[in-house]
Amino acid sequence: EVQLVQSGAEVKKPGESLKISCKGSGYTFTSYWIGWVRQMPGKGLEWMGIIYPDKSDTAYSPSFQGQVTISADRSIGTAYLQWNSLKASDTAMYYCARHAMRGMNAFDVWGQGTMVTVSS
Amino acid sequence: DIQMTQSPSSLSASVGDRVTITCRASQSVGNSLNWYQQKPGTAPKLLIYAAFYLQSGVPSRFSGSGSGTDFTLTITNLQPEDFATYYCQQSYSTPPWTFGQGTKVEIK
Numbered sequence: 001e002v003q004l005v006q007s008g009a010e011v012k013k014p015g016e017s018l019k020i021s022c023k024g025s026g027y028t029f030t031s032y033w034i035g036w037v038r039q040m041p042g043k044g045l046e047w048m049g050i051i052y053p054d055k056s057d058t059a060y061s062p063s064f065q066g067q068v069t070i071s072a073d074r075s076i077g078t079a080y081l082q083w084n085s086l087k088a089s090d091t092a093m094y095y096c097a098r099h100a101m102r103g104m105n106a107f108d109v110w111g112q113g114t115m116v117t118v119s120s
Numbered sequence: 121d122i123q124m125t126q127s128p129s130s131l132s133a134s135v136g137d138r139v140t141i142t143c144r145a146s147q148s149v150g151n152s153l154n155w156y157q158q159k160p161g162t163a164p165k166l167l168i169y170a171a172f173y174l175q176s177g178v179p180s181r182f183s184g185s186g187s188g189t190d191f192t193l194t195i196t197n198l199q200p201e202d203f204a205t206y207y208c209q210q211s212y213s214t215p216p217w218t219f220g221q222g223t224k225v226e227i228k
Contacts, residue, residue, distance in 0.1 A: 045219040105170060106154040110164055
């Protein structure tokens with residue numbers, strides 16, 4: 001079964017750092033891009049950025065460029081989303097999703113989401 | 121960046137109704153337009169890709185149409201499990217691949 005499994009919920013204080021993960025299984029991890037999507041409480045989906053694990057090529061939305069870092073470790077089939085200094089406004093659900101560039105060109109498999117709460 | 125605008129933002133409908141949601145891009149995206157369904161507390165699910173291709177396992181009452189800047193998601197014979205929020209997303213050319221703001225389909 002193709003799946004993406006994300007790390008568990010996090011509660012952090014403003015200014016702290018955080019790295020959440022997304023592990024792929026059931027498919028060739030390096031053949032698909034992995035994207036990250038933010039959903040703030042009660043709000044819509046926001047496309048944050050994407051990585052191609054085979055070469056670690058990345059692309060970010062201008063809204064998130066410089067605010068987060070997307071990385072991947074292809075040896076363990078895992079992608080990451082990282083913050084160096086969290087803000088209260090980073091409180092949200094974060095989803096990873098698989099993107100096939102050729103053919104479908106869409107997010108066809110999604111992780112279950114990681115809830116990040118930033119509060120003093 | 122390409123901006124995606126959905127209308128309406130919400131709608132009320134009854135079981136058995138035909139529902140139409142539109143999505144407009146700020147510039148042409150060819151047919152690189154996808155539709156997702158999200159139910160409360162769950163991850164989004166891909167319904168339609170490349171404007172009109174039905175993702176495997178998605179009921180045929182869902183259909184997509186359009187190209188360029190104007191797209192439509194149609195649900196015929198609305199079922200109880202279809203009450204959810206629907207998002208369009210463009211995946212044209214280079215990132216970012218933006219989402220629309222969502223359309224919430226509620227029970228009348």
